[in-house]
Amino acid sequence: MTAAAVAPTGSRQHLWLGLSALPLCVLAVTVLFGWHVAVGARSVPLGTVFQALLHFDPSQFDHIIVRQLRLPRAVIAVLVGASLAVAGALLQGVTRNPLAEPHILGLMAGASFAVVMVIGVFNWLGGFWLPWVAAAGALMAALVVWLIAQWAPGGATPLTLTLAGAAMTAFLTALISVAHLLNQDSFEQLRVWLVGSLAGSGRELVWVALPWLGFALALAMLLANKVTILAMGDEVALGLGVRTGWLKIQALVCVVALTAGSVALAGPLAFVGLVIPHAVRLFFGSDYRWIVPYSALIGAGYLLGVDIIARLILRPQEIATGIVTALVGAPLFIHLVRQRAR
Template sequence: MILRRVGEMGRFSVMAAVIALFFALHISIGAKAIPVVDVFTALIARDETVFDHIVVWDLRMPRALIAMVVGAALAVSGALMQGITRNPLADPGLLGLLAGASFAVVVGYGLWGSAIVPIMPLVAAGGALAAAALVFWIATAAPGGARPLTLILAGAAISAFLSAVIAAVQLLDQENFEQLRVWLTGTISGNRMDYMGWCLPWLGLGFLAALAVARQITSLAMGDEVAIGLGVNVAQVKVLSLVAVVSLTASAVTLSGPLGFIGLVIPHAVRLFVGTDYRFVVPYSALVGAAYLLFVDIVARVALAPIEISTGLVTSLLGAPFFVWLVRAKL
């Protein structure tokens, strides 16, 4: 027991150090490079008369914090979906939740304009939930039921359809939807800290629900019948998991737009060093997801510097090959 706790402390310390490193690099790198030492100085002792301190606090730190929150939210969502469905290919993007949330936000923005901001997480949650329900209904109606392959195909079909509708809406009203064009590719750029306040309750609800069901999800991996025999309330666990996934996905979409493959890649990477116990998979998915999106956003800013590419394009470029490998390995 003592050795296990020491091992956990070691893993946690390593992840904390990695996040701190990527956080410092994320703030340091940009159009104007700021030495890491100056970054720590600005964080510890802010001086309003120093320009670099203003850049750190008002521009770069909000972006880094949003990257961490979004990465953690999507990674935990993917871990929960894979655990509940026992589907290694489950992911908010592949099963249509990201497309549904984005579609709902676009429709809401078209109807109410910027007035939608206070309720954007709620609107995105409704869209994600509706898309998920539609995907599972289609997959269940297919021959053989909701198998991993039918879920992925149904999710791809729904995502493609909703993406086409979004594109058509943008073409019909390019002027009003211009500011959503970059957001729909998935981006951390732009100061969205004003959105964070509206998302915090949803993020808190999602993370708390995920931690509450983590232990029971491990039992569900052995099948519903076995879990019931172990005293697990399967229906309650699935409802709480759905609440967590929808809340976290909606918040992530509100803050950054749709970022694909994070919920697919990170849980599998986490299981390589913590095993299949969801008491560890869930929190470590949050930590690794936060570090991963910090790293990806750094790549998006420096890969074609001085041009910045959308973070969502980088997550897709990195995640697509992993998805192909996973399909070949698991199906």
């Protein structure tokens, strides 16, 4: 019997919810996208936003703001939010660890460290190579975290993976801080990016990162059914014909690509991959055929909303988007840790 034949079909309630919620979620993301483009230090009427999109006039200052600043930023928010949410969902399914996400397991720190080294220390890097460098850093961090967890008593359990990821994140963050102190002039351009920000740093990289993120999101959709089986346990998955080793490699490639593209565009944004999959799972249970697409959709809307808050809370100034994601995600992380400790 094949995995596809025995994959959980879910209740009729989940099927009805999944189909009926789709247009509502798309509408919500569309509204947030329009609001995101319209608000900021200078508000732009929605009518002007549509004019700028459909009939751009370079002599109009508001049109320039919309087309050159806010529209690319909104696109980045959608791409990064969807990518990090899906990366977190895949990690939680493959590792069977509800605390797993790119930031907690050290992948984001690895990607950030690699980018910082080549830009801040060696002062070299073209835009095309940035996702490749971030991917190399994320992959190396993932492998080291897995090796550390594997060497621990009991092997690579959810707890040892989380602890190894936290240690890796702390270690690489310390190295970044040391490099910053030794070369402050070169690191000044990376200061806001290192906190996690959608403001200005990744705009020119959208077309570079888009193939990465598009490929990885499509791969995640294809893997969703088998991840549902794998989440039941390796023995169950093997018995149902799933090649667990190959599936984990594919999922790792997918997560690394999603993390690398996101870090290249917006820097390290913590806890997006933790918050969204748990929220989606409340409605759709453990079926990753629903979790993956809805994580992408809700993750996009979530980061649009978070970035709106970051721009309005101290208007006309703004705070880094990564600060808001950390403030939202940290309490959930603490709550999940306490639940597992009981």
